[in-house]
Every structure is written in C-alpha cells, then in structure tokens.
Amino acid sequence: MDAIAPELEPLAFLIGTWAGEGKGDYPTIQPFGYGEEIMFRNLGKPFLVYDQRTWSLEDRRPLHSEMGYWRPKPGGHLEVVLAESTGHAEVLEGEMGDGALSVVTRSISRASTAKDIRRVERSFRFEGDTIRYTMSMEAVGQPLTRHLEAVLTRRG
C-alpha cells in the first residue's frame, strides 16, 4: 500500500472499487439503463487514478468507458483529466465540499470521428459507502441537459 500524499487526503475515502447501476437519457436518444464499475487507485502521488467502465444491463456488452486522473489542489479545488473511449478528452475543474463535489469542463476536445460535445458538468455526492452522481452535457446541438445519473456502492 503506497502512502497517501497529503494533497490526496480529502479524496482518500474514494480509493477502492465501486459498482452499481445508472440510467441515461438525452433528447436525441432512447432512455437506457447501464451497469457501472469505477476504480480509484493511489500510486503514492498527489492524484487518484480513475478507471471507469459501463455495460448494458440487457446483455452485459461493454458500453462507455473512461479513464484519467483526479488531482486535488489546495483550497478544495479539484482538477480532473479524462480520456473517453468515445474519442473525447476532458479537462474539468471545480470544488470539493462536505460530502459533495462538482466539476465543469474547462475544455473538451474530440477526435475527428467523435460526436460534438461542447460542455459537461459532473456532480458527485458521497454518503457512507454510496456515491451518487449526475452528468449533464451540451452536445450535438442540444442545450445543457441531464444525460446520466447513477448510484454506486463500495465493493472493495
């Protein structure tokens, strides 16, 4: 077990594996349900490694996945950098509060064949061994609209 860097202490409770289910919706798609697993790992550095994947509740085929780094900064500030299997790369920033955090895209960029996403907002609430999150996005010509919400519980 690597030591926890002092900068990481506000988020150290996240280290481990979380899983659960969520639902997705958007004006341009049919609503859908999904299974999800998130792992937060500590390397002894002042960031968490974040590794996420989702799957279909119907046939367990893999759906979205994303990975990156959560970088807590002094004063409750948080930087998150993400790569997504859909061909997007996000840099999000925001604030960590008491049992909650919220980050918004500072920039989102995409590969040539990826969908046009302009802004993403991600909010998390933490209570005991439960994570609840929502994700809203401004994409494919739609205004900022709720896209995802999920509840995960600790699995390890």
Added chain:
Amino acid sequence: MDAIAPELEPLAFLIGTWAGEGKGDYPTIQPFGYGEEIMFRNLGKPFLVYDQRTWSLEDRRPLHSEMGYWRPKPGGHLEVVLAESTGHAEVLEGEMGDGALSVVTRSISRASTAKDIRRVERSFRFEGDTIRYTMSMEAVGQPLTRHLEAVLTRRG
C-alpha cells in the same frame, strides 16, 4: 478473451504488456532515464485500452503516467485520446503504416496548474517483439524538440 473487432485488426499485435527503458531530455531540464510499462487491452470494442506508467531508474518512484484509447479507423487512420497524470488531455491523430505509426496532437488541453504544452508528436516503430518510440513537444516557450525516446519489449 474478447473477440477482436475488425477495425482493431491492424493493431491487434499490440495487445499485451510491454516494458523497457527510455531517456528524457529537454532544453529546460536535466537529462534523465526512466523505466516504463505499457499495457494494451482489448474489450471486444473497436479500440485498444492504453495504460502506461514510468518510474525512476534510481529509486523506482513513480514518474509520469498516462491512459487512454487508441481508435483505428478505415484507411490506416488512427485516433488516440489520452489523459495524463500531469494534468493534460491530448487528442492525437495520424496514420498507421507498415511497422510504424505516427500521431500529432489535434488538440492538447491542460488543467490550471499544469505546464503549458502546445504540440506533441509521437512516433512508434514495431519490429518483432520490440517497440521503439519517440516523443517531441513544443512546450514552456520552446520550439518543437525531442523530449523522450524508449525501447520496450514484450513481457506478456
């Protein structure tokens, strides 16, 4: 073992674990050596999961790490999206050829506290169980300059 998506076949030989050593240099730093491990994983989808970490050759402390997705497209085109522990997110694109590939940043974005990097070029050559790569970058006021080169061999 998940099936290989047809789009992934040109890069299927990468699936597995590679490790070796590299050297880094830049006009603003002292030259350094590093150890490196890269894993390419297949999820049965038309991309490879890429997970990389480096460490100091002196004391094995972790140095840089990055993760993301390699998305081969028709006609030998390749899209790569990366998140980096340094607070950067890259979208790179380029071409896959015979035993080689090269990608250049379509965009690179950074968190508030991350260093200013403007352009990255990454080139890979493949021969048997060996990967050789170079990485050049335009950063912190310097013109495009070689930053990294490494040789990795298959470990699994």
